[in-house]
Amino acid sequence: xxxxxxxxxxxxxxxxxxxxxxxxxxxxxxxxxxxxxxxxxxxxxxxxxxxxxxxxxxxxxxxxxxxxxxxxxxxxxxxxxxxxxxxxxxxxxxxxxxxxxxxxxxxxxxxxxxxxxxxxxxxxxxxxxxxxxxxxxxxxxxxxxxxxxxxxxxxxxxxxxxxxxxxxxxxxxxxxxxxxxxxxxxxxxxxxxxxxxxxxxxxxxxxxxxxxxxxxxxxxxxxxxxxxxxxx
Amino acid sequence: xxxxxxxxxxxxxxxxxxxxxxxxxxxxxxxxxxxxxxxxxxxxxxxxxxxxxxxxxxxxxxxxxxxxxxxxxxxxxxxxxxxxxxxxxxxxxxxxxxxxxxxxxxxxxxxxxxxxxxxxxxxxxxxxxxxxxxxxxxxxxxxxxxxxxxxxxxxxxxxxxxxxxxxxxxxxxxxxxxxxxxxxxxxxxxxxxxxxxxxxxxxxxxxxxxxxxxxxxxxxxxxxxxxxxxxxxxxxxxxxxxxxxxxxxxxxxxxxxxxxxxxxxxxxxxxxxxxxxxxxxxxxxxxxxxxxxxxxxxxxxxxxxxxxxxxxxxxxxxxxxxxxxxxxxxxxxxxxxxxxxxxxxxxxxxxxxxxxxxxxxxxxxxxxxxxxxxxxxxxxxxxxxxxxxxxxxxxxxxxxxxxxxxxxxxxxxxxxxxxxxxxxxxxxxxxxxxxxxxxxxxxxxxxxxxxxxxxxxxxxxxxxxxxxxxxxx
Numbered sequence: 001x002x003x004x005x006x007x008x009x010x011x012x013x014x015x016x017x018x019x020x021x022x023x024x025x026x027x028x029x030x031x032x033x034x035x036x037x038x039x040x041x042x043x044x045x046x047x048x049x050x051x052x053x054x055x056x057x058x059x060x061x062x063x064x065x066x067x068x069x070x071x072x073x074x075x076x077x078x079x080x081x082x083x084x085x086x087x088x089x090x091x092x093x094x095x096x097x098x099x100x101x102x103x104x105x106x107x108x109x110x111x112x113x114x115x116x117x118x119x120x121x122x123x124x125x126x127x128x129x130x131x132x133x134x135x136x137x138x139x140x141x142x143x144x145x146x147x148x149x150x151x152x153x154x155x156x157x158x159x160x161x162x163x164x165x166x167x168x169x170x171x172x173x174x175x176x177x178x179x180x181x182x183x184x185x186x187x188x189x190x191x192x193x194x195x196x197x198x199x200x201x202x203x204x205x206x207x208x209x210x211x212x213x214x215x216x217x218x219x220x221x222x223x224x225x226x227x228x229x230x231x232x
Numbered sequence: 233x234x235x236x237x238x239x240x241x242x243x244x245x246x247x248x249x250x251x252x253x254x255x256x257x258x259x260x261x262x263x264x265x266x267x268x269x270x271x272x273x274x275x276x277x278x279x280x281x282x283x284x285x286x287x288x289x290x291x292x293x294x295x296x297x298x299x300x301x302x303x304x305x306x307x308x309x310x311x312x313x314x315x316x317x318x319x320x321x322x323x324x325x326x327x328x329x330x331x332x333x334x335x336x337x338x339x340x341x342x343x344x345x346x347x348x349x350x351x352x353x354x355x356x357x358x359x360x361x362x363x364x365x366x367x368x369x370x371x372x373x374x375x376x377x378x379x380x381x382x383x384x385x386x387x388x389x390x391x392x393x394x395x396x397x398x399x400x401x402x403x404x405x406x407x408x409x410x411x412x413x414x415x416x417x418x419x420x421x422x423x424x425x426x427x428x429x430x431x432x433x434x435x436x437x438x439x440x441x442x443x444x445x446x447x448x449x450x451x452x453x454x455x456x457x458x459x460x461x462x463x464x465x466x467x468x469x470x471x472x473x474x475x476x477x478x479x480x481x482x483x484x485x486x487x488x489x490x491x492x493x494x495x496x497x498x499x500x501x502x503x504x505x506x507x508x509x510x511x512x513x514x515x516x517x518x519x520x521x522x523x524x525x526x527x528x529x530x531x532x533x534x535x536x537x538x539x540x541x542x543x544x545x546x547x548x549x550x551x552x553x554x555x556x557x558x559x560x561x562x563x564x565x566x567x568x569x570x571x572x573x574x575x576x577x578x579x580x581x582x583x584x585x586x587x588x589x590x591x592x593x594x595x596x597x598x599x600x601x602x603x604x605x606x607x608x609x610x611x612x613x614x615x616x617x618x619x620x621x622x623x624x625x626x627x628x629x630x631x632x633x634x635x636x637x638x639x640x641x642x643x644x645x646x647x648x649x650x651x652x653x654x655x656x657x658x659x660x661x662x663x664x665x666x667x668x669x670x671x672x673x674x675x676x677x678x679x680x681x682x683x684x685x686x687x688x689x690x691x692x693x694x695x696x697x698x699x700x701x702x703x704x705x
Contacts, residue, residue, distance in 0.1 A: 040407050040564060040592045042334045043269035044262070044483060045571050048251055049586050055266050077261070079270035080484075088260055088270070 001070075002129040004224065005095035007032040007086050008061065010054045010076070019104030020222040021064055023193060026132035029065050030093050031074040033058045034085050043078040051076070090227060096126050097195075100212060102222035104192050109137040111191035113184055114159060115211075118197030123226050124159050127195055128166045130224070137169040141187050143180030181211065188219040195224045240576060242699040250576040250699060257332055259487045271486045278478050278491055280422045281561060282499025285474030287425060288558030289617070290507040292551035293371035293528050294468045295514045297614065300524025302464040305454035307511035309464035310471070314504030316669055317472035319662035320628040321500050322652045323635040325493035328479045330638075330648035332488035335572035336479030337627045342576065342701040344634035350701050351692035352685050353627045354573040359684050360623030361569055362600060364473055365562040366607035367616035369396040372555035373608075374528040379548050382532075382541075393611045400608050403560050404601030407567070408587065408594045421557050426502075428550045433509045436538045440516030451519055466672035470617040471507060473624050474558075475500050477565045480572075489649025513538075528613065566600035567593050578696045615680070618673045622681030629666035632659040 004024055008014040010033030033054050037046050058074040065072035075093075079085040090098055112127055114120050127138060140159055144152035156172040163170045175183035188194050199211050209217075216223040240250035255264050262269040273281075290310065298306035327340040338357055342350020373396030380387050454461060475496045485491050514523055514530065517537040526533045531551065535543035571593060574583035587594040607616060636659050638646055652658050670678065 038410070038590070038592055040567065040597065041586060042483070042568055042571055042593075044334060044575075045584050045593060046586060046591070047264065047267050047269060048575070048584070051264075051267050076267040077270055078267060080272040081270065084272060085270045 001028050002026075002126065003028040003030060003093060003095045004130075005030050005032055005086070005090050005093060005098040006065075006101065007034055007082070007098060008101060009034060009036070010057050011035045011050055014101060016061060016064065016101055017103045017105075017222060019107045019192060020099060020101055023104075023107045023130070023136075023222065024065060024099070025067055026070065026134070027130060028070050029072040030089070030095060031058055031061050031065065031072065032086065032089050033061075033074060033076045034082060035078050036082055037078055037080055039080065043080075046078050050078075091229070095227060096129075097224045097226045100216040100223040100225070102193075102216050103220050104222050107136060107192040107222075109139060109191050111139050111141055111188050111194045113141045113194065113196040114155065115141075115143065115180070115184070115197060115199075117200050118226050118228050120155060120159055121162075122228075123195065123197050124162050126224075126226050128163060128168070130195075131166070131168055133167065137171070138163055139187065139191065140170060140172045141175070141184060142173075143175040143178070143183055146177050149174075149176055181214075185215060185218050188215050188221060191219075191221065193222045193224065194219065195226065197226050198228050240699070240701045242577075242696075244577040244696040244699055245694070246580060248577045248581050250701060252576075257488070259489070262333075262483060269483065271484055271488070273481060273485045273491075275491045275494055276419055278481070278485055278495030279499050279502075280419045281481060282474045282478045282495055283426070283502055284418055284422045284557040285477050285561040285565075286471055286499065286503045286558070287422075287429075287506070288368055288371060288551075288554035288556075290468065290471030290503060291429065291510050292375065292531055292547075292554050293367075293613070294471060295511055295534070296524055296526045296528060296530030298464050298468050299511065299515055299520040299530075301456065301467065302460045303453065303455040303520045304451060304511070304515040305456075305461045306464055306468075306515070306520075307508045308454075308461050309468055310504065310507040310511055312462070312465040313469045313472050314500060314507070316465075316469070316628075316662070316665045317475060317500045317504070318497065319658060319665055320631060321475045321496045322493075323632045323659040323662055324476065324479055324628075325496050325650050326648045326652045327631065327635055327638075328482045328492045328496070329489045329650045330646055332482045332485065332492065334480060334483035334568060335575075336482060337476055337631050338569065338572050341627065341630045341634050344638050344702075345630060346702040347578075347696070347699055348689065348692060349630060350576075351573070351578050351696065352688045353630055354569065354576075354578060355688035355691060356623045356685050357569045357627055358566060358573070358599075359603070359688075360473075360620050360627070361562050361566040362603045363607060363616050363623065364470060364620035365559050365566065365600070365604045366400070366610075367470060367613060367620060368555050368559040368562060369400045369604065369608045370611055370613050370616065371528060372396055372399060372552065372559055375548060375551035375555055378529045378532055379552060382545055382548050393609060396608045396611075397605055399556075400559070400601065400605050403563050404597055404604070407560075407563055407597050407601075408592050409590050418557060418561070421553050425550055425554055425557075428546055429506055429510075432535065432539070432543065432546065433506065433513055436513035436517065436534070437509060439538060440513050451515075455520070462672045463674075466621065466669055467614060467618060468507075469621040469625070469669060471503070472500060473620065474503075474561070476624060476627070477561060480565050480568045493650045563597065563600050563604070566604075567596040570596040570599050576701055577699050578692065614674070615677055618677035619680045619684075622670050622673055622677055623684060625666045625670050626681070626685065629663045632663035632666065635659045636663075
């Protein structure tokens, strides 16, 4: 079964947009309520004071996610390092992707970027499971330079074929010789939600923040990041 | 890691019980019924806490004072302190890996030796840290005034105490309102300090053994006799209090079975070596009589002697950073110490409330900051340092006793990842050395220390007599 981890800053009132809740309907979800602590505050001290409130809020979120077909559960973590917590819980729950919540209404069209360090067929399998048999269209996006034009077009074609085989309406978008990330941001703005592959940390991500986070910030749409080591 | 930790029960005078929820400790998190506490501190972070707390006093405040009392043999005093600290750090490491929880020494002692010992140690640790922080702040005040002097603004020593109090208040307010994580900054400061010191001591060391520069005049190693070496060791022992602060964050350390012993033992060995070399280099520069006249900031003159103005500026800058990092780390440890006893109902639960606006434990930070300012205002460097040491040494001695008590009849839950080598000799020596060290303090420090412990015992009898924390042994 496909599982998505949904981290939320639970004590800061972060909630799930209706669009994301609906989008996640066919898959299992784990809501990860986290609270980032300043170094002055021992985690256990925060737990004693906030645990009940946070758990109640998490149970409400889980209730909205739970459907007849799939299950949802929650974890509550007090941490000083959000990334470390997401990585650990994602590994422990063998989640295939994690979500950056964003804001969105009804999702009609997904932007799927075939970038990052995750194998394309892994992303495609996840998208197929996420859409299941719903009327949600997909735009496959890939950026490349002129020399890689043919290989990229072929990659997009293969990926589009395997999604079409699931009965999904697919378009492709190939960005040639333009700044790849900016082109992706532009495409994201025209879609209701974004799926991208996880990326290894780079100098660029150290300076500007992780690609997924930046897309989420700029497009305000929910972003699903497919993990390299999910369940198989 | 350990199975079920010891239980706690009973109520205090206000009807509050210890909050002891069953937990499972893994290498990455502490898991309770409904929540998880991420372990985010690595070995580097642990070493930075230990070294960052210790280095300020030993190198930047004590050399002048210690050499004035013991001559060049002050290096021996620092070495004695390192040995005692090591004898305690090893048993403390074993207990910390068996009970990797915040609270450190207080937690081990209350669970192994019972509530009275726990209450005395836990509440005394609060005051011990308050005294230590006040001492670091006064040291900081001296360096701040020296910084101004290097900048050509001579304000005189009259401003030392006001500056120290002002910054003490500043640290407390910053800790309540500042939610930026300064932990990474702390790592950077410690790395920078170590580089300054290694470069400086490396050059000074070469000079001192006569490879560069002019040969120094030899002098008698212990002009004031062997006894002075021991009393000086007692005075400078404050330089080693930081390793216990590592134990207070045991609950936040990744892979505690490996990282806790390495951080505690590693930081003691690192700073111990630096201290001994520092004294050697300092006494080679000036001779002990002259050095002692420079007082708290003698190292600045040592820097000037070897490397001119650049050396003096580097040491002044290092001293500011080091005393600041010691003071700040101790304010944090104090607030944690208060939380640990308040969680066990030995203090009102209110003490561990978290501020809703900043998410910081403002009550505990206030209970740390208030007394710190009062003590800082006294400006009694040696008394502050020694009382801090007395109160910590009682805890250190009892940590060793607690280890022996647990090992003699190991309960089921006791399963440390690290076992102290040379049991029972090492913990027995650690206990004896800690208590003997108290005997070498000045009478005034002993009296203040004992008075505080009697007061804490009285508080326990009044407030929390019915609380039981002892684990089933």
